[in-house]
Amino acid sequence: MDNISEESAARRRELKEHLARFNCRVHQAGDPPFFTREPKPDMQSVHWRWSDLQPLLERIGHEVDLAAAGPRRTLRLHNPGLAVGTTHTFWGSIQVILPGEVATAHRHSASALRFIMKGQGAWTTVEGECYPMAEGDLVLTPAWTWHDHVHKGDEPMVWLDVLDISLMKSMEATFFEPYAGDVQPVHTLPDSSWRAFGSGLMRPPGAKPATVNPLLAYPFGMAETALNAAAGLPADPCDDVILEYQNPTDGSPAMRTLGMQLQLLRAGFNGQRRRHTGSKLYYVVRGQGVTTVEQERYEWSQGDFMVIAPWAWHQHQNNTSQDAMLWQVNDLPTLKLLHYFREEFQP
Numbered sequence: 001m002d003n004i005s006e007e008s009a010a011r012r013r014e015l016k017e018h019l020a021r022f023n024c025r026v027h028q029a030g031d032p033p034f035f036t037r038e039p040k041p042d043m044q045s046v047h048w049r050w051s052d053l054q055p056l057l058e059r060i061g062h063e064v065d066l067a068a069a070g071p072r073r074t075l076r077l078h079n080p081g082l083a084v085g086t087t088h089t090f091w092g093s094i095q096v097i098l099p100g101e102v103a104t105a106h107r108h109s110a111s112a113l114r115f116i117m118k119g120q121g122a123w124t125t126v127e128g129e130c131y132p133m134a135e136g137d138l139v140l141t142p143a144w145t146w147h148d149h150v151h152k153g154d155e156p157m158v159w160l161d162v163l164d165i166s167l168m169k170s171m172e173a174t175f176f177e178p179y180a181g182d183v184q185p186v187h188t189l190p191d192s193s194w195r196a197f198g199s200g201l202m203r204p205p206g207a208k209p210a211t212v213n214p215l216l217a218y219p220f221g222m223a224e225t226a227l228n229a230a231a232g233l234p235a236d237p238c239d240d241v242i243l244e245y246q247n248p249t250d251g252s253p254a255m256r257t258l259g260m261q262l263q264l265l266r267a268g269f270n271g272q273r274r275r276h277t278g279s280k281l282y283y284v285v286r287g288q289g290v291t292t293v294e295q296e297r298y299e300w301s302q303g304d305f306m307v308i309a310p311w312a313w314h315q316h317q318n319n320t321s322q323d324a325m326l327w328q329v330n331d332l333p334t335l336k337l338l339h340y341f342r343e344e345f346q347p
């Protein structure tokens with residue numbers, strides 16, 4: 001190093017130290033680029049196989065005591081590119097509840113949802129409204145609503161829990177409150193939100209568009225019937241047959257921060273390649289197929305999960321003779337609300 005550059009480096013160092021005394025700074029040569037030309041996410045795309053997850057779930061069912069573990073027994077789908085979380089905005093965890101167990105009541109500022117993977121007989125209660133959950137159902141617990149689960153069935157029950165925890169943490173809006181008792185009182189009239197809004201076609205006169213979805217649950221039978229009807233429409237070039245779960249009062253996504261979709265990839269489907277901002281987690285409800293993410297091939301089958309990183313090229317294919325069904329959760333409603341959503345397609 002010559003004298004001039006040594007002098008210049010010393011001057012920069014002195015400036016940095018001086019500014020730091022006043023909690024100020026200027027750009028330093030070693031700072032990472034702030035405005036990259038396109039997203040450079042820390043989170044990675046990941047494929048979790050059911051054949052790996054199943055023994056892990058059996059193990060935590062035997063070894064993790066619900067009372068000692070806290071209010072929930074969960075296996076987190078951890079993204080190796082992040083300190084915590086499945087994506088940089090939300091956490092996906094597989095919850096196991098055994099017959100007779102109670103996951104005690106609480107509420108939090110994170111929005112949560114669950115998609116039922118295996119079993120039946122557990123009831124979720126949200127703000128006094130209870131719902132008996134079954135395979136394929138989507139159940140919502142919007143932000144700051146009291147919720148608890150009681151397993152009245154006779155076999156272990158498994159579901160995917162998703163919470164927008166990392167988004168909430170980035171906004172420093174974390175609140176949590178345990179309920180005074182184990183469970184909350186249950187209204188005498190079950191399924192009241194379903195009775196009012198469940199058809200998705202009609203609603204009580206005077207019901208106003210609600211930014212917090214009033215509907216507690218989306219039963220699988222309803223979603224599958226709608227999807228089969230949509231199969232008569234022209235195919236989506238990337239997703240074949242796909243429908244989004246919506247707020248029945250105004251047609252917006254079922255949750256304000258998280259979007260959920262159900263799709264059929266029919267036998268022989270070969271999807272168009274695309275990329276977009278936002279992250280998404282897939283669960284394979286049934287069937288087999290291949291999703292190519294950048295250079296990686298995820299050969300998936302029933303029970304598998306995969307997460308796609310923002311701006312990663314990806315493409316779905318079903319090269320089998322059976323239709324496949326995927327369920328997904330994504331953070332696209334948040335990106336669209338903030339005008340950060342962008343998407344590209346390859347011919």
Ligand SMILES: [Fe+2]
Nearest residue numbers: 106108112147
């Ligand atoms: Fe919760």
